[in-house]
Amino acid sequence: MARILDLFLDRKTNRSCDKYPNDGSLFEGLRHEEADAIRCLSARISGSIFNIGKSHHLPDDDIEELICDCITICIQKIRGGTYTFKGYNPATFVIEIAKNRARNFRRNSMKHETFGFESIGEQADEADFGSLAETELLEKLLSKLETNCQNLIRLKYLEERRDKEVIEEKLTQYTTVDALKNHRSKCLKKLVEIGAADSRFNQ
Amino acid sequence: MEKFYQNIERYLLRELTGNELAAFENALQSDATLAKSVAQHRQMLQRLDALRLRSKVKAAIPPHAAKQVAMYANRKFWAMAASLIVLAAAIWFFNQPAQTNSGLVGNQPQKPQTDTLTSPPNETPLSTPDVPQANKPREKPLEQARLIALARIFQELPSQTFVRGASQTAGDISQKTRAQLAAEAYDSNNFRLAAELLKDDKQVLQDEDARYIRANARFHIGQFAEAANDFDALKDSFQFKYEARWNFLLCQIALGKTEQAKALLHAMIADQDFPFRAKAMELKGELNF
Numbered sequence: 001m002a003r004i005l006d007l008f009l010d011r012k013t014n015r016s017c018d019k020y021p022n023d024g025s026l027f028e029g030l031r032h033e034e035a036d037a038i039r040c041l042s043a044r045i046s047g048s049i050f051n052i053g054k055s056h057h058l059p060d061d062d063i064e065e066l067i068c069d070c071i072t073i074c075i076q077k078i079r080g081g082t083y084t085f086k087g088y089n090p091a092t093f094v095i096e097i098a099k100n101r102a103r104n105f106r107r108n109s110m111k112h113e114t115f116g117f118e119s120i121g122e123q124a125d126e127a128d129f130g131s132l133a134e135t136e137l138l139e140k141l142l143s144k145l146e147t148n149c150q151n152l153i154r155l156k157y158l159e160e161r162r163d164k165e166v167i168e169e170k171l172t173q174y175t176t177v178d179a180l181k182n183h184r185s186k187c188l189k190k191l192v193e194i195g196a197a198d199s200r201f202n203q
Numbered sequence: 204m205e206k207f208y209q210n211i212e213r214y215l216l217r218e219l220t221g222n223e224l225a226a227f228e229n230a231l232q233s234d235a236t237l238a239k240s241v242a243q244h245r246q247m248l249q250r251l252d253a254l255r256l257r258s259k260v261k262a263a264i265p266p267h268a269a270k271q272v273a274m275y276a277n278r279k280f281w282a283m284a285a286s287l288i289v290l291a292a293a294i295w296f297f298n299q300p301a302q303t304n305s306g307l308v309g310n311q312p313q314k315p316q317t318d319t320l321t322s323p324p325n326e327t328p329l330s331t332p333d334v335p336q337a338n339k340p341r342e343k344p345l346e347q348a349r350l351i352a353l354a355r356i357f358q359e360l361p362s363q364t365f366v367r368g369a370s371q372t373a374g375d376i377s378q379k380t381r382a383q384l385a386a387e388a389y390d391s392n393n394f395r396l397a398a399e400l401l402k403d404d405k406q407v408l409q410d411e412d413a414r415y416i417r418a419n420a421r422f423h424i425g426q427f428a429e430a431a432n433d434f435d436a437l438k439d440s441f442q443f444k445y446e447a448r449w450n451f452l453l454c455q456i457a458l459g460k461t462e463q464a465k466a467l468l469h470a471m472i473a474d475q476d477f478p479f480r481a482k483a484m485e486l487k488g489e490l491n492f
Contacts, residue, residue: 068260068264072253075256153251158255159255188211188244189208
């Protein structure tokens with residue numbers, strides 16, 4: 001059936017799974033944030049999460065965001081070591097996250113609650129910063145910084161540019177790595193202070 | 204102390220080493236404000252990392268993929284798709300015989316069809332184990348279909364009087380012989396039942412009427428090879444010899460044995476006394492022999 005669906009659906013998405021013949025290899029791909037692993041996981045969970053979202057009366061756009069949230073949270077947990085591979089499909093874990101989050105979406109609350117699931121459900125229910133609401137909030141805080149600071153932080157933490165590369169490509173006004181680091185350190189401190197002052201950020 | 208605050212990012216990025224790292228960790232132990240600031244920085248870096256990761260995930264996933272997958276996973280979608288497939292298959296199936304048989308069949312006068320076991324006589328029946336290759340409509344070339352249609356048009360049918368006479372009995376229905384029941388079935392256009400009732404050769408061995416009924420029934424349901432055998436067995440019959448010869452010829456045509464058919468047809472045309480000579484000449488014109 002999956003092969004037949006390949007004919008109808010985006011072949012690129014489904015071909016992504018060819019690189020991950022088993023659950024373990026997919027787990028490793030996710031750990032390394034490989035785009036193909038993300039696409040493969042998305043292809044495996046999208047239908048289920050769409051149905052979960054619909055059963056909670058979520059609009060299509062929210063369901064798309066829910067899928068992004070769940071995959072992001074899953075990868076964060078893999079990288080943070082709170083979700084370790086135990087032989088089952090990562091899709092199962094992501095779907096558990098989705099079930100929990102769908103309930104919270106409906107209640108217009110981004111706080112997580114525990115619903116008495118087994119270990120997989122509990123693991124999936126921990127706090128995260130990868131949700132749409134959290135990331136949107138962070139974007140708002142970033143926009144309060146001056147442009148130079150925003151640029152420094154984006155280059156380092158969102159675009160993963162190396163300091164040396166930033167200097168060589170003259171992406172900022174700084175000509176040495178030390179000067180760049182010093183100024184960015186101050187920018188980060190400002191951002192932390194703005195966040196500390198925002199009540200929504202500390203919930 | 205201010206230097207330590209400037210080094211929080213480097214500490215969290217693990218860029219501090221040696222004395223710098225040791226001094227920072229000592230300060231962290233003794234300065235609660237520094238420790239709190241480190242915790243806030245750590246959380247901010249986690250949030251930035253989450254924002255980066257989410258952007259990466261969003262970029263990797265094709266838009267509206269979920270909706271597409273869900274649509275195909277939806278039961279209603281599959282039910283609708285299955286219905287359409289069944290409908291298309293039905294249309295194809297019912298159009299298939301009409302395509303294989305040419306318009307020639309429409310020329311034959313038809314009785315109302317009541318044969319519950321067969322396809323209509325003007326259609327090529329579906330394949331059965333004992334049916335020759337002429338009865339496989341899907342593999343049959345168009346020329347073969349045309350020949351079968353011609354054979355059906357020119358078939359010399361048993362007279363209604365003969366058939367009804369063969370089916371009549373003085374007693375009640377339970378006393379009827381298989382031959383009489385077969386004649387009755389034939390009269391009702393239930394040709395497959397007629398052939399089935401007389402499938403045992405013992406039934407027709409001593410009964411030319413029954414064999415003639417069976418031969419024509421087999422012809423009707425497309426069992427041309429078997430029909431040919433029966434007609435051949437009747438070619439010396441006093442009562443049916445001409446009809447048997449003629450229908451035997453038609454069986455050869457339906458079976459695609461054109462060379463044999465050609466020879467038989469010429470012999471019939473050459474025979475001035477042959478009762479179906481006119482039909483033979485007409486058939487020759489149709490066949491372009």
